[in-house]
Structure formats: C-alpha cells, structure tokens
Amino acid sequence: MEHLLIKGKKALNGEVMISGAKNAVVAIIPAAIMANGVCIIDNLPSIEDVRCLQDTLIKLGAVCELIGEGTLMVDSSNLTNFNATFDSVRRIRASYYLMGALLGRFKEAKVALPGGCNFGTRPIDLHLKAFRALGAEIEEDYENGIISLKAERLIGTDIFLDTVSVGATINAMLAATLAEGVTTIENAAKEPHIVDTANFLNMMGAKIKGAGTDVIRITGVEKLHGAEYMIIPDQIEAGTYMIAAAVCGGNVCVKNIIPKHMDSLSAKLREMGCVIEEGDDYINVISTGKLRATRVKTMAYPGFPTDLQPQMVAGLAKAEGISLLTETVWENRFQYIDQLKKFGCEISVDGRVATIHGVNQLFGADVMATDLRAGAAMVIAGLASNGITKIGNVRFIDRGYEKIEYKLKALGADICRVKE
Numbered sequence: 418m419e420h421l422l423i424k425g426k427k428a429l430n431g432e433v434m435i436s437g438a439k440n441a442v443v444a445i446i447p448a449a450i451m452a453n454g455v456c457i458i459d460n461l462p463s464i465e466d467v468r469c470l471q472d473t474l475i476k477l478g479a480v481c482e483l484i485g486e487g488t489l490m491v492d493s494s495n496l497t498n499f500n501a502t503f504d505s506v507r508r509i510r511a512s513y514y515l516m517g518a519l520l521g522r523f524k525e526a527k528v529a530l531p532g533g534c535n536f537g538t539r540p541i542d543l544h545l546k547a548f549r550a551l552g553a554e555i556e557e558d559y560e561n562g563i564i565s566l567k568a569e570r571l572i573g574t575d576i577f578l579d580t581v582s583v584g585a586t587i588n589a590m591l592a593a594t595l596a597e598g599v600t601t602i603e604n605a606a607k608e609p610h611i612v613d614t615a616n617f618l619n620m621m622g623a624k625i626k627g628a629g630t631d632v633i634r635i636t637g638v639e640k641l642h643g644a645e646y647m648i649i650p651d652q653i654e655a656g657t658y659m660i661a662a663a664v665c666g667g668n669v670c671v672k673n674i675i676p677k678h679m680d681s682l683s684a685k686l687r688e689m690g691c692v693i694e695e696g697d698d699y700i701n702v703i704s705t706g707k708l709r710a711t712r713v714k715t716m717a718y719p720g721f722p723t724d725l726q727p728q729m730v731a732g733l734a735k736a737e738g739i740s741l742l743t744e745t746v747w748e749n750r751f752q753y754i755d756q757l758k759k760f761g762c763e764i765s766v767d768g769r770v771a772t773i774h775g776v777n778q779l780f781g782a783d784v785m786a787t788d789l790r791a792g793a794a795m796v797i798a799g800l801a802s803n804g805i806t807k808i809g810n811v812r813f814i815d816r817g818y819e820k821i822e823y824k825l826k827a828l829g830a831d832i833c834r835v836k837e
C-alpha cells in the first residue's frame with residue numbers, strides 16, 4: 418500500500434515539464450499494431466496505463482519495448498493473436514481501441530470489456546454502431562464481458578455520432594483507415610488527442626482529413642507502414658499543475674505544452690484573479706493564492722474538459738464567494754466530493770451541479786483517491802491545506818501522472834510517497 422503525504426500551505430514556484438498526453442498515447446499504442454512494420458513512439462509518459470498497454474501488446478504477440486527514456490518501439494509484423502481477453506485489458510478504459518485497431522488490420526477481434534474510472538454508466542454503443550456501419554458483425558457477451566467482432570470486408574460509409582464521443586470517433590477512425598472506400602464521421606469529437614491519433618495514422622500512410630473539426634473524412638488504404646511519432650503534451654496534466662499553482666500561490670512556468678489546448682482553463686483562471694502569460698510552448702501562472710468564485714460548465718473540446726473538473730472543484734473550494742460547477746459529460750462524476758469535504762470544503766451536489774462555498778482555510782485530511790482525476794483533486798486540496806494530508810489509492814493517480822511527487826517537490830511542495 419502506498420500513500421502520498423503532503424504538508425500543505427507552501428507556495429509553488431519554478432518550472433514543471435509536462436509529459437506526453439495519456440489520452441493520446443493510449444490510442445496511439447493500439448494504432449501502432451495496424452502497421453506492417455516498426456513504429457517508434459516518442460515523448461511517452463511513464464504512467465501505469467502505458468505499462469498496461471505494453472503488457473497487452475506483448476500478450477498479443479507484438480514486440481513492444483522501451484528503447485530509451487520515453488521511447489517505445491512496437492513491431493507487430495508477427496502479431497497473430499486477435500484475442501485481447503486477458504486481465505490487463507480490463508484494467509484500463511482505452512483498451513477499447515484494440516477493437517478498432519484489430520478489426521481494421523485483421524478484420525477480426527475479441528476484446529474484453531474495458532475498465533477505467535467509474536463515473537456511472539460508460540456505454541460503448543456508439544463504437545459498436547460505427548463498426549457495424551462499416552460492415553462488422555458483433556457478438557456482445559456481457560455475461561463474460563467479451564466483445565467479438567468479425568468482418569469479411571470493411572466498407573467505407575457515412576457515420577453520424579448521436580453523441581460527441583472521443584472514444585467512438587477514434588475507434589471509427591481506426592477501423593475506417595483500413596476499410597475500402599471513403600468514410601465520413603459527422604458530429605466527431607475534436608479533442609487534441611483525436612488530431613494526434615489522426616496525425617500518427619497519416620504518418621503511417623493513412624488518408625485522414627478534418628481531424629479537429631466535427632467532420633472527419635477517411636479514404637481507406639490497403640495497408641499501413643511503420644512510422645516514428647512524437648506524442649503531444651498532456652493537456653490535463655498541464656491543467657492540473659496550473660490549478661495547483663493558482664490555489665497555492667506563487668509563480669509557476671508550465672513547460673512543454675501547447676498553450677492553445679489550455680484556452681478554456683486559462684480564461685477561467687484569469688476570471689478567478691490569476692495572471693496567465695503565454696509563450697510558444699509554456700504558460701506562466703502567477704497567483705497570490707487569493708481566488709474569486711466563478712461558474713464552470715464541462716463540455717467537449719474546446720470547452721472546459723471534464724477531466725479537469727475535480728481539480729477545479731478543489732481549486733474553487735478556497736475561492737471567495739459561491740461557485741457553480743456543472744458537469745455535462747458524465748452522469749456521475751461527483752462521487753469524490755465526500756472525500757473533499759474531509760478537508761473542510763463546503764460543497765453540495767444537486768444532480769449534475771456542484772455548488773461550492775469558498776472557505777478561508779482547508780485542513781489536512783486522511784483521504785482515498787476514488788479515481789485518477791479525483792486523486793489529483795485531493796493532491797491539490799492537500800497542497801492548499803493547513804497541516805498534513807494522507808492520500809491512499811495512489812495507484813489511481815499513477816495511471817495518469819508521471820512522477821507527480823517529484824514534479825511538485827521541485828516546485829517547492831512538501832510531498833512524499835510512503836509505503837506501508
């Protein structure tokens with residue numbers, strides 16, 4: 418059992434380097450098995466979800482090795498197993514990308530239902546609808562938690578997504594890349610990692626246009642070749658450090674990022690009283706630690722990301738006045754609020770709206786991370802609190818944050834990891 422121990426109330430100052438994007442790499446590693454050749458993936462974050470996918474690819478018969486710090490080599494030339502039904506697959510949500518990748522390349526896949534964070538029901542009906550539209554036959558065995566997909570041929574078609582879904586957009590794009598003819602995905606999601614995955618596929622020989630807009634057009638190709646690719650920086654990791662700097666006070670340079678990806682958060686932090694300075698690949702957050710209340714609504718990109726919602730709630734807990742945070746993406750993403758209340762946060766939840774009454778002081782608490790981003794919210798609350806905070810279930814945080822305690826310590830935080 419590992420815990421994070423934090424002694425709060427230290428201002429944060431200095432630079433923090435942001436790692437490669439988790440939600441991009443978890444799509445790009447499965448996409449790499451679509452190539453008949455070697456793929457090299459750079460700027461790989463050292464996080465649990467990557468290790469889990471690496472393990473999964475090896476079990477499928479691919480060669481998947483770290484060949485340097487932050488560089489992964491994937492060679493799936495000899496991959497012959499299309500059944501990803503083992504336990505490692507169930508540990509993460511993004512294992513669903515193996516469906517699109519295996520179906521595209523081999524026209525056959527058997528994949529265990531995905532796990533990941535629990536924010537209420539997380540359906541994959543739109544993914545399956547897209548595969549069916551492309552010509553796949555699908556067996557959904559919910560008793561054993563396995564989805565089997567098979568197609569004689571995949572034929573390009575028009576796909577309209579009923580809901581804007583990141584996962585369904587990427588999965589449809591993966592399968593359509595190796596389909597015959599043209600596929601159009603309408604009402605597509607526009608998140609940065611969709612553009613990143615499309616860029617990687619195009620480097621491998623795919624013909625994808627429009628990623629980053631709500632209409633993506635894919636002209637199918639017969640096969641893909643290997644490529645070398647650099648993952649974009651992690652928007653959510655960057656946002657987590659920006660919020661931490663805003664709440665704790667100080668002057669933090671969040672480096673190796675794409676500032677445009679942070680626009681919705683930068684606007685909110687300015688509204689709350691921080692100075693935000695942008696450079697080509699960095700943002701400076703300058704804060705006195707005294708924040709004003711605001712209203713936030715989570716939306717698909719370029720709106721405010723749901724994956725920064727818990728961290729923002731922790732930030733607003735000390736902002737002067739009453740803030741409202743509306744969660745529009747997930748039906749049940751406030752389960753962690755009970756843990757935040759242990760710090761003295763005054764928050765009430767009514768359906769999809771959290772009302773946050775800002776308080777002057779938070780107090781260190783003994784809490785459990787309930788999921789990945791909720792864990793990050795507890796780290797922020799601990800940094801902003803008087804006294805000692807102990808956070809359990811660190812494995813959730815490790816799924817998406819590389820060396821979190823080292824990065825925060827370098828900024829002046831008093832934080833360490835302890836084993837019990």
Ligand code: UD1
Binds near residue numbers: 541544580723
């Ligand atoms: C991805 C991110 C996750 C983030 C979410 C929203 C990855 C690996 N995970 O998750 O961190 O919180 O985007 O930005 O990138 N929906 C359906 N049917 C489907 C699929 C989705 O109804 O088949 C609904 C969901 O219930 C949800 C909404 O669509 O309300 C958005 O979900 P989606 O964008 O698909 O999220 P994920 O791809 O699972």
